[in-house]
Amino acid sequence: MPLLENAQIIEDSWTLVPDDQPLPDGDILVPLSRLAEGLGRNGKGRLGVVLKADERVDALREALPRLDLVSLSFSIFRDGRAFTQARSLREHLHFAGAVRVTGHFLPDQYEFLLRCGVTQFVIPEQSDLAVWKKAHELVTLAYQPSVLNERQEGFAFRRFLSP
Amino acid sequence: MPQTPTPPTDVGRYAYDAVDRTFLKQRVEQFRDQVQRRISGALSEDEFKPLRLMNGLYLQLHAYMLRVAIPYGILSAGQMRTLAYIARRYDRDYGHFTTRQNIQFNWIKLEDTPDILNILADAEMHAIQTSGNCIRNVTSDQFAGAARDEVLDPRVHAEILRQWSTLHPEFTFLPRKFKIAISGSAQDRVAARFHDIGLLARKGDNGRAVFEVYVGGGLGRTPVIGVKLRNDLPEEDLIAYLEAVLRVYNAYGRRDNIYKARIKILVQALGLDAFRDEVNAEFMAMDRNRYRLQPEVVEAIRARFASPVFEDASATSAQLAEQVKTDPDFATWVGTNTHPHQRDGYCSVTISCKPAGGIPGDITSAQMDLLANLADQYSFGELRITHLQNVVLGHVRKDGLLALWQVLTANGLGTANVGMITDIIACPGLDYCALANARSIPIAQKLSQRFSSVTLQHEIGALRLNISGCINACGHHHAGHIGILGVDKRGEEAFQITLGGNAGEDASIGQIIGSAMSEDETVDAIARIVDTYLVQRKPGERFIETCRRLGAAPFKDAAYATA
Numbered sequence: 265m266p267l268l269e270n271a272q273i274i275e276d277s278w279t280l281v282p283d284d285q286p287l288p289d290g291d292i293l294v295p296l297s298r299l300a301e302g303l304g305r306n307g308k309g310r311l312g313v314v315l316k317a318d319e320r321v322d323a324l325r326e327a328l329p330r331l332d333l334v335s336l337s338f339s340i341f342r343d344g345r346a347f348t349q350a351r352s353l354r355e356h357l358h359f360a361g362a363v364r365v366t367g368h369f370l371p372d373q374y375e376f377l378l379r380c381g382v383t384q385f386v387i388p389e390q391s392d393l394a395v396w397k398k399a400h401e402l403v404t405l406a407y408q409p410s411v412l413n414e415r416q417e418g419f420a421f422r423r424f425l426s427p
Numbered sequence: 428m429p430q431t432p433t434p435p436t437d438v439g440r441y442a443y444d445a446v447d448r449t450f451l452k453q454r455v456e457q458f459r460d461q462v463q464r465r466i467s468g469a470l471s472e473d474e475f476k477p478l479r480l481m482n483g484l485y486l487q488l489h490a491y492m493l494r495v496a497i498p499y500g501i502l503s504a505g506q507m508r509t510l511a512y513i514a515r516r517y518d519r520d521y522g523h524f525t526t527r528q529n530i531q532f533n534w535i536k537l538e539d540t541p542d543i544l545n546i547l548a549d550a551e552m553h554a555i556q557t558s559g560n561c562i563r564n565v566t567s568d569q570f571a572g573a574a575r576d577e578v579l580d581p582r583v584h585a586e587i588l589r590q591w592s593t594l595h596p597e598f599t600f601l602p603r604k605f606k607i608a609i610s611g612s613a614q615d616r617v618a619a620r621f622h623d624i625g626l627l628a629r630k631g632d633n634g635r636a637v638f639e640v641y642v643g644g645g646l647g648r649t650p651v652i653g654v655k656l657r658n659d660l661p662e663e664d665l666i667a668y669l670e671a672v673l674r675v676y677n678a679y680g681r682r683d684n685i686y687k688a689r690i691k692i693l694v695q696a697l698g699l700d701a702f703r704d705e706v707n708a709e710f711m712a713m714d715r716n717r718y719r720l721q722p723e724v725v726e727a728i729r730a731r732f733a734s735p736v737f738e739d740a741s742a743t744s745a746q747l748a749e750q751v752k753t754d755p756d757f758a759t760w761v762g763t764n765t766h767p768h769q770r771d772g773y774c775s776v777t778i779s780c781k782p783a784g785g786i787p788g789d790i791t792s793a794q795m796d797l798l799a800n801l802a803d804q805y806s807f808g809e810l811r812i813t814h815l816q817n818v819v820l821g822h823v824r825k826d827g828l829l830a831l832w833q834v835l836t837a838n839g840l841g842t843a844n845v846g847m848i849t850d851i852i853a854c855p856g857l858d859y860c861a862l863a864n865a866r867s868i869p870i871a872q873k874l875s876q877r878f879s880s881v882t883l884q885h886e887i888g889a890l891r892l893n894i895s896g897c898i899n900a901c902g903h904h905h906a907g908h909i910g911i912l913g914v915d916k917r918g919e920e921a922f923q924i925t926l927g928g929n930a931g932e933d934a935s936i937g938q939i940i941g942s943a944m945s946e947d948e949t950v951d952a953i954a955r956i957v958d959t960y961l962v963q964r965k966p967g968e969r970f971i972e973t974c975r976r977l978g979a980a981p982f983k984d985a986a987y988a989t990a
Contacts, residue, residue, distance in 0.1 A: 341474065347599075348677045355717075379597075403594070404450075405449065407594065
């Protein structure tokens with residue numbers, strides 16, 4: 265499925281490794297249960313972890329400096345736990361790698377996710393990029409700070425959202 | 428570029444500037460786009476639903492309902508006229524004030540909604556987050572900035588919370604809705620202990636606000652009295668601390684069962700101490716600087732509220748004392764419908780939206796326009812909607828009361844029943860709501876008619892009667908001294924009675940006294956309960972006090988006694 269980053273569709277170099285298969289070379293995404301195994305796979309590519317909605321971000325605390333990607337998921341768009349996971353990764357754990365979301369989420373949540381620190385979006389096939397672009401550009405102001413540290417507008421907590 | 432501040436013009440209300448207005452217009456366009464995507468099929472109804480709910484649009488039994496936000500209950504006269512216009516142009520010439528100090532329009536067309544939101548935006552109003560699983564309209568004291576017992580005007584912090592919670596990127600898809608109330612008075616008039624978060628503000632040693640924080644209260648299927656989470660939250664940490672509470676809730680609140688998804692269930696499941704530990708861990712870990720609420724920010728928000736320019740009206744008290752001597756009906760109304768003001772010679776007036784036999788909280792377009800005019804004439808152009816579904820004029824000179832009362836009386840708004848048994852809270856019930864088991868409005872009307880005698884009501888004294896058409900408790904029946912709960916009894920509408928609920932500092936939850944009865948049987952049973960109180964009470968004892976002293980037994984006997 266298309267991978268959206270910085271308003272563009274990019275090549276996805278990452279391979280999701282199922283539970284029961286050996287870890288290949290290259291950039292791989294493993295479940296939290298295989299984190300240690302992934303970390304032990306020295307120098308053969310980058311490592312990312314898939315964090316389920318009910319798994320604590322804290323579980324990645326030690327490993328984060330060696331991870332390049334954390335992938336969060338929406339089983340349904342109404343389940344907003346990934347927002348808090350993303351923001352905790354950025355704000356508490358100072359994770360500087362990519363944060364990806366997969367599953368069922370809407371263009372209408374795109375701006376919120378960006379402001380929570382998500383950088384990569386796995387979107388449905390045949391998605392109209394114009395809809396996502398519009399969702400990002402329609403509203404240009406926010407009333408609270410975010411991990412993006414947007415430019416202050418000058419009054420109270422207001423922030424200019426980046427175009 | 429910082430904007431040139433717009434000097435505030437409307438008393439009691441946060442004045443928007445160009446940036447706020449642009450934001451609202453963008454939000455309207457966003458919703459217009461969402462409606463179009465729904466109509467084109469790009470959004471499924473399931474996907475569209477939370478988006479429309481976040482803009483206050485419900486699908487009820489017969490039509491769409493639009494719930495417009497009235498932040499902490501404050502309206503300017505001009506805004507009230509806008510609501511009257513919407514009622515007249517897009518609805519059936521009336522609106523309904525809700526228990527969250529908002530207004531609902533019950534007969535709205537989906538395709539009209541973007542235009543209505545646009546009209547609202549022109550009046551600096553919106554319907555943002557009046558529904559959905561997000562932070563809802565923050566409620567406050569209807570006598571804010573006026574009450575004699577107030578220590579701190581809670582509207583400034585309520586506005587800060589409104590702004591902070593508006594389209595919050597992290598907390599817009601919570602497990603369930605989230606309600607915050609804030610009070611700045613020793614007397615809790617906001618039902619702080621029946622909110623997801625209740626804030627009681629006081630002044631700290633440095634002159635800045637300090638908050639007592641209650642968490643996990645609420646009514647609904649599982650009524651719970653909120654517990655104190657913190658006693659001494661400094662103003663500068665208000666946003667940071669609420670962020671921490673909301674994060675813990677968003678991460679760990681239940682999502683498998685919507686009836687167990689409110690924060691009260693999480694607090695109960697973890698226990699208060701463990702919940703507090705989670706909140707504190709979050710609070711300690713977060714970047715507090717980012718969320719620090721600086722005094723300059725608080726003062727900048729405060730400066731957007733225009734204050735009334737009071738006159739020396741101290742002589743008016745004597746004049747009023749003379750007037751009440753000569754007109755007993757007026758005296759009765761002054762007794763029930765006015766509240767002590769900070770300034771000598773002024774008072775706050777509660778205008779009852781519960782006439783005898785009327786529908787609690789309903790108001791016609793013509794009445795809205797009248798109230799707007801009266802606000803201009805008597806109260807600096809400012810109005811407040813109360814969570815008890817009435818309207819308040821905050822700052823009325825006592826020498827204007829008689830003329831005000833006469834106009835109200837001539838227009839069906841002069842009922843002297845505030846705090847009395849006919850000052851009923853009722854949800855819309857099965858007449859409108861798809862969730863309801865029974866109609867709340869007809870039984871409210873019958874009870875209102877039954878007890879319509881002002882003499883009888885004053886004999887009975889303070890009594891809160893609340894009616895919900897189903898277990899979701901939108902009519903706050905658990906918080907009523909007497910509560911009525913509509914149920915479905917083998918396909919028929921029936922009603923259970925609860926006794927002993929109360930919303931204030933000594934909050935308690937009403938308990939069901941027995942099996943459900945028909946509408947007319949329930950009205951009769953309540954009359955017998957009230958008679959029992961009149962016989963059993965000690966001198967000066969209010970209904971709730973007699974109820975607590977005697978327990979439910981004598982009232983239950985009376986309720987189920989056959990004539």
